[in-house]
Amino acid sequence: MAPSKDVVNVTCTDTANNSKPMIKLMTDIIDGKPLDARDIKNLANAKAEMKRLRKLMMSFGQSIESESKAAAAPKKKKMDRIALNEGEHIKDYVKRPVRKGDDIRKLIHDAIKPNVLFEHNSEDELTEIIDVFQQVSMEKGKCVIKQGDPGATFYVVESGELSITVSMGDDDFKQDVKVGFYNGGDAFGELALIYGSPRAATIDAMEDCKLWCIERSAFRGVVGQYRQRMHSQKLEYLAKVQIGDKIFGEVFGKGALENMAIAVTDEEFQAGETIIREGEVGDTFYMIVEGSVDVFKKESGDKRIASLGTTKFFGHMALLGDATRNSTCIASNKVKVYVLTNVDFTRMLGSLQDILDGKISKADEVSTSNKTKPDRVTLALDELDILNTLGEGAFGKVRLVKAKKTGTLYALKAQGKDFIVNNEQQTYVVNEFKIMNQLNHPNILSAQCAMQDKKYIYFLLDVLPGGELMNYLGEKDRFPEDWTKFYSASVLLAFTEIHPMKIAYRDLKPENLVLDAKGYCIVVDFGLAKKCEGPTWTFCGTPDYLAPEIIRGTGHDWGVDYWGLGILLYELTNGYAPFFANDPTKTAKKILAGRVRFPPNFSEGLKDLIQKLLKLDQSKRFGRYGEGTSEVMKHRFFSGFDWDGLLEKRIPVPVVPTVPADMTTLGSKEATDDSTTPDSAWWPSFEE
Numbered sequence: 001m002a003p004s005k006d007v008v009n010v011t012c013t014d015t016a017n018n019s020k021p022m023i024k025l026m027t028d029i030i031d032g033k034p035l036d037a038r039d040i041k042n043l044a045n046a047k048a049e050m051k052r053l054r055k056l057m058m059s060f061g062q063s064i065e066s067e068s069k070a071a072a073a074p075k076k077k078k079m080d081r082i083a084l085n086e087g088e089h090i091k092d093y094v095k096r097p098v099r100k101g102d103d104i105r106k107l108i109h110d111a112i113k114p115n116v117l118f119e120h121n122s123e124d125e126l127t128e129i130i131d132v133f134q135q136v137s138m139e140k141g142k143c144v145i146k147q148g149d150p151g152a153t154f155y156v157v158e159s160g161e162l163s164i165t166v167s168m169g170d171d172d173f174k175q176d177v178k179v180g181f182y183n184g185g186d187a188f189g190e191l192a193l194i195y196g197s198p199r200a201a202t203i204d205a206m207e208d209c210k211l212w213c214i215e216r217s218a219f220r221g222v223v224g225q226y227r228q229r230m231h232s233q234k235l236e237y238l239a240k241v242q243i244g245d246k247i248f249g250e251v252f253g254k255g256a257l258e259n260m261a262i263a264v265t266d267e268e269f270q271a272g273e274t275i276i277r278e279g280e281v282g283d284t285f286y287m288i289v290e291g292s293v294d295v296f297k298k299e300s301g302d303k304r305i306a307s308l309g310t311t312k313f314f315g316h317m318a319l320l321g322d323a324t325r326n327s328t329c330i331a332s333n334k335v336k337v338y339v340l341t342n343v344d345f346t347r348m349l350g351s352l353q354d355i356l357d358g359k360i361s362k363a364d365e366v367s368t369s370n371k372t373k374p375d376r377v378t379l380a381l382d383e384l385d386i387l388n389t390l391g392e393g394a395f396g397k398v399r400l401v402k403a404k405k406t407g408t409l410y411a412l413k414a415q416g417k418d419f420i421v422n423n424e425q426q427t428y429v430v431n432e433f434k435i436m437n438q439l440n441h442p443n444i445l446s447a448q449c450a451m452q453d454k455k456y457i458y459f460l461l462d463v464l465p466g467g468e469l470m471n472y473l474g475e476k477d478r479f480p481e482d483w484t485k486f487y488s489a490s491v492l493l494a495f496t497e498i499h500p501m502k503i504a505y506r507d508l509k510p511e512n513l514v515l516d517a518k519g520y521c522i523v524v525d526f527g528l529a530k531k532c533e534g535p536t537w538t539f540c541g542t543p544d545y546l547a548p549e550i551i552r553g554t555g556h557d558w559g560v561d562y563w564g565l566g567i568l569l570y571e572l573t574n575g576y577a578p579f580f581a582n583d584p585t586k587t588a589k590k591i592l593a594g595r596v597r598f599p600p601n602f603s604e605g606l607k608d609l610i611q612k613l614l615k616l617d618q619s620k621r622f623g624r625y626g627e628g629t630s631e632v633m634k635h636r637f638f639s640g641f642d643w644d645g646l647l648e649k650r651i652p653v654p655v656v657p658t659v660p661a662d663m664t665t666l667g668s669k670e671a672t673d674d675s676t677t678p679d680s681a682w683w684p685s686f687e688e
């Protein structure tokens with residue numbers, strides 16, 4: 001619920017230390033409360049609040065003391081951020097509506113509509129979401145959600161009161177503090193609809209309560225299927241548009257129609273409302289989805305000259321430029337239309353008149369690499385000597401290996417088959433290799449071949465001994481802009497290879513940028529990459545880098561990579577991502593709000609580039625429209641940059657890694673024991 005006027009509105013300062021829970025709890029205690037303390041009704045209320053504040057200050061003091069001791073400790077590498085991957089919910093989801101009265105539908109609607117997660121959903125979409133809310137009753141004393149448990153459910157309170165309790169401190173000093181209450185009309189737990197992060201508080205029923213709830217899978221299934229239907233409908237309508245003797249479906253390929261569909265929005269008009277008026281200059285084209293539109297001309301007086309129904313369109317000459325309307329169109333009943341402006345069309349594809357006249361050809365972007373098929377090395381496991389361990393994770397290990405015949409060093413990434421199958425990652429692992437095997441670019445890690453045995457999938461990769469870019473960022477805290485320019489330019493060169501192939505990378509971050517022996521930057525880890533023939537609805541990515549369309553589940557493509565580039569530019573130059581927060585709820589809300597605050601050390605060119613990349617609307621996002629990657633490369637932030645020199649690895653690097661003269665000593669020696677790794681019957685094919 002929105003706080004009343006003349007109250008304290010507190011934003012907790014995000015910190016990277018142990019005092020953060022105390023600071024957050026202090027802000028929660030006073031957030032939304034009047035400055036004159038008029039909410040304190042009696043002495044008992046005053047004592048209760050003072051007791052909470054004193055306990056909090058004691059805990060805060062202890063935290064500060066422990067932080068002072070920790071401050072003298074040597075600086076450590078920044079914590080790795082784990083990428084999320086929940087797959088697509090729309091493929092197998094079956095909508096199961098739950099009957100509810102109009103009063104309950106209004107209650108749920110009014111509770112969710114102001115929430116930042118739902119504010120961009122249309123009324124039709126909200127109706128479908130409300131359809132699947134289910135009722136749940138909670139007896140007095142029952143726990144609805146528990147702090148620390150993973151969340152998957154969002155709740156709206158129909159009746160009853162629930163308490164909000166935050167547990168803070170450590171084993172030596174732990175305190176449960178009630179920080180507020182929920183009542184009828186309130187909603188809580190919206191982060192669970194984004195991803196299953198731990199609950200931030202415990203919610204208990206103070207009395208018998210009636211709640212309405214929706215699971216994350218249902219939310220993403222409903223929204224994804226709705227958006228998929230709407231996108232398909234837009235494509236169908238656009239293909240039928242005719243200007244003169246030119247039909248869009250014959251003039252434009254599927255990719256161009258997809259670009260147009262991304263830019264199309266929907267609007268509603270009530271009966272009797274004038275949509276366009278004869279004689280005015282317009283720049284908007286309309287396609288009727290529902291309802292009908294009456295057409296009038298001044299020369300015919302009040303006599304209707306035509307009635308347009310579903311699938312018909314009007315105002316299409318506006319796509320050729322600012323056009324004077326030659327008729328008036330009025331909604332004869334409630335009308336829903338798809339709209340496309342001349343500005344949006346031109347931004348995505350260029351001048352329609354020039355396209356129709358054949359003056360410009362919408363060719364795909366051209367890669368900066370040599371498109372000849374790369375020479376790949378194909379080896380068997382028994383042709384390799386295992387030397388050292390380079391790294392390990394939940395998936396398995398990366399080992400330094402040497403080809404017995406040639407002595408060439410490689411990195412052998414071993415992923416446990418049993419782990420892959422149990423986590424339902426089979427498609428992603430196979431897809432990762434197939435995508436990497438198609439790519440041939442100096443700034444992208446080369447995958448030589450794939451192998452397997454009954455325990456592991458193996459990828460034979462080039463060795464990159466320079467280490468993750470995140471390690472260097474952790475050491476320096478932030479980079480000067482010329483460093484940021486160098487590393488982001490390396491990413492853009494990689495984009496010139498993957499985006500013309502309609503591949504979305506989807507996990508850009510410093511952890512996935514690794515330096516070679518000379519210090520040049522290489523993009524690695526294509527585990528989340530996907531070829532996009534139209535929008536996809538997979539929920540995946542690293543929380544700090546999630547694009548808003550991924551959070552909302554409204555469909556995305558490689559446009560998310562340009563959002564990620566904007567985050568990367570900011571993080572490299574500032575040390576932290578622009579929407580960073582210790583509380584993942586705040587991170588998601590900050591991303592959806594899209595407001596960026598720039599430190600004073602950012603140049604105007606860098607700020608301008610980031611602002612153009614961090615557009616909430618992907619159709620207006622720099623890099624996703626027009627000339628794509630090459631347009632970003634022409635931005636003034638990169639003015640004077642030697643792109644050919646970087647591509648050919650001739651220009652100086654910001655950091656020259658320290659690597660051993662004898663590369664066979666990379667990594668650590670340890671015994672290889674795979675006896676505990678289970679066997680698997682899964683035996684995939686990696687052939688194209």
